[in-house]
Amino acid sequence: MSNEILVNITPQETRVAILEQGVTQELHIERTSGRGIVGNIYNGRVSRVLPGMQSAFVDIGLDRAAFLHVADIRDPKPEGDAMKPIEKLLYEGNSIVVQVIKDAISTKGARLSTQISLAGRLLVYLPQESHIGISQRIEDDSERELLREKLRQILPEDEEGGYIIRTMAETADENDLRADLAYLHRLWRDIQQKSATISAPVLLYQDLDLSHRVLRDFIDEDTARILVDSRENYQKLVKFSQSYMTCIAERITLYTGDRPLFDLYAVEEEIERSLAKRVNLKSGGYLIIDQTEALTTMDVNTGGFIGVRNFDDTVFKTNLEAAQVIARQLRMRNLGGIIIIDFIDMESEDHKNAVLAEFNKALSKDRTRITVNGFSTLGLVEMTRKRTRESLAHVLCEICPTCQGRGEVRTAQTICYEILRELLRESRQFDANEFRILASQQVIDLFLDEESQSLAQLGDFIAKPISLQIEESYSQEQYDVILM
Numbered sequence: 023m024s025n026e027i028l029v030n031i032t033p034q035e036t037r038v039a040i041l042e043q044g045v046t047q048e049l050h051i052e053r054t055s056g057r058g059i060v061g062n063i064y065n066g067r068v069s070r071v072l073p074g075m076q077s078a079f080v081d082i083g084l085d086r087a088a089f090l091h092v093a094d095i096r097d098p099k100p101e102g103d104a105m106k107p108i109e110k111l112l113y114e115g116n117s118i119v120v121q122v123i124k125d126a127i128s129t130k131g132a133r134l135s136t137q138i139s140l141a142g143r144l145l146v147y148l149p150q151e152s153h154i155g156i157s158q159r160i161e162d163d164s165e166r167e168l169l170r171e172k173l174r175q176i177l178p179e180d181e182e183g184g185y186i187i188r189t190m191a192e193t194a195d196e197n198d199l200r201a202d203l204a205y206l207h208r209l210w211r212d213i214q215q216k217s218a219t220i221s222a223p224v225l226l227y228q229d230l231d232l233s234h235r236v237l238r239d240f241i242d243e244d245t246a247r248i249l250v251d252s253r254e255n256y257q258k259l260v261k262f263s264q265s266y267m268t269c270i271a272e273r274i275t276l277y278t279g280d281r282p283l284f285d286l287y288a289v290e291e292e293i294e295r296s297l298a299k300r301v302n303l304k305s306g307g308y309l310i311i312d313q314t315e316a317l318t319t320m321d322v323n324t325g326g327f328i329g330v331r332n333f334d335d336t337v338f339k340t341n342l343e344a345a346q347v348i349a350r351q352l353r354m355r356n357l358g359g360i361i362i363i364d365f366i367d368m369e370s371e372d373h374k375n376a377v378l379a380e381f382n383k384a385l386s387k388d389r390t391r392i393t394v395n396g397f398s399t400l401g402l403v404e405m406t407r408k409r410t411r412e413s414l415a416h417v418l419c420e421i422c423p424t425c426q427g428r429g430e431v432r433t434a435q436t437i438c439y440e441i442l443r444e445l446l447r448e449s450r451q452f453d454a455n456e457f458r459i460l461a462s463q464q465v466i467d468l469f470l471d472e473e474s475q476s477l478a479q480l481g482d483f484i485a486k487p488i489s490l491q492i493e494e495s496y497s498q499e500q501y502d503v504i505l506m
């Protein structure tokens with residue numbers, strides 16, 4: 023019981039930090055204006071079926087149509103094992119109940135499934151299924167059978183459906199399970215009723231907001247308390263937990279201190295660090311984290327010179343530390359998709375295995391689904407982490423408008439020479455009395471000083487006056503050549 027969850031709420035956003043032994047391990051930020059839609063259930067309308075891609079676009083009432091692939095369609099009348107083609111399952115204009123499984127990311131629309139699942143605290147309810155599954159994180163076989171039996175005993179006879187028993191159910195008693203079941207069944211009845219009475223496209227169910235998801239998804243038996251810094255929301259959360267998960271109500275605490283909650287626990291600093299490209303290691307080495315559209319790379323480096331005598335040992339220790347730090351950074355930054363890790367090269371197979379073992383151990387606290395492959399022939403570790411909500415950087419940052427994300431801008435000198443070429447081009451093409459260069463301060467300064475001769479020579483050559491004008495709002499790469 024040593025973990026704490028901090029909930030910082032303003033009207034604009036909710037921020038949640040999960041601290042384990044006083045150290046921030048996870049950050050979640052939800053903006054009121056940009057709330058994700060994963061878990062939302064809609065009655066949608068099929069707007070296009072694309073047999074070539076075995077997928078369909080579904081209008082769910084948002085700006086952009088959502089995407090449904092045949093693999094995510096639950097066929098109510100399957101013919102043997104073979105999957106029916108999408109054009110036999112869906113038709114344009116059909117209304118269809120769908121759930122969002124992935125938020126719209128960058129240019130891709132939200133991704134849908136027709137397989138409905140409703141998450142409770144202990145159970146996930148699958149109304150269209152009939153089996154009982156168990157979280158893979160509950161490993162013990164007899165424990166699994168016991169839980170399955172416990173649930174079977176209390177299942178109401180008039181409610182159909184399948185269930186997945188979540189890790190949290192391990193320590194739950196019968197009353198907790200009954201409360202979860204009642205909540206889920208009530209939810210599903212409401213959804214069905216709404217879908218039968220309101221025509222598509224319509225939102226049938228919106229997943230809980232972040233502060234409520236904290237209570238449902240983030241609390242476990244190690245959570246000592248949940249600190250909330252808004253009285254109004256504190257009261258809402260207590261009320262929600264009293265009606266549905268009484269066991270945690272007493273762990274919710276109102277924070278009334280003068281210092282902002284995230285300052286007090288140094289979470290602001292952690293957020294700052296989680297956006298940096300470089301992460302320092304205690305051993306003197308450092309990580310460079312590069313996040314691109316397609317994948318994330320993490321490059322482990324030793325700091326400075328290492329003596330030959332302790333070389334292997336230093337490399338090994340740096341990689342061991344990096345393994346822990348990387349696992350934490352994955353959670354903090356909420357990085358998803360393909361991740362490639364370039365540990366410092368190790369000769370010894372024992373060392374490689376030990377680093378992998380350390381890495382897997384550090385990853386075991388992560389709630390997100392992860393697969394790690396061993397070292398490739400090039401010495402890289404490839405892994406995937408399930409991508410659901412946007413990464414921290416995507417929530418808080420945008421591509422740098424000056425360099426468009428390249429991380430580099432052309433030098434002022436390069437721009438000067440581009441401008442001179444542009445002047446020459448335009449003087450040949452147009453008959454102007456005079457030319458004026460609009461550019462940033464740095465570029466104009468260069469024309470007045472080091473490049474003044476180049477400018478004068480060109481002026482002589484084209485036999486036209488050239489004037490300069492600083493444009494404060496221009497970035498170094500921006501300029502205009504104006505004909506007067």
Ligand SMILES: [Zn+2]
Pocket residue numbers: 422423424425426427428429430
């Ligand atoms: Zn930039």
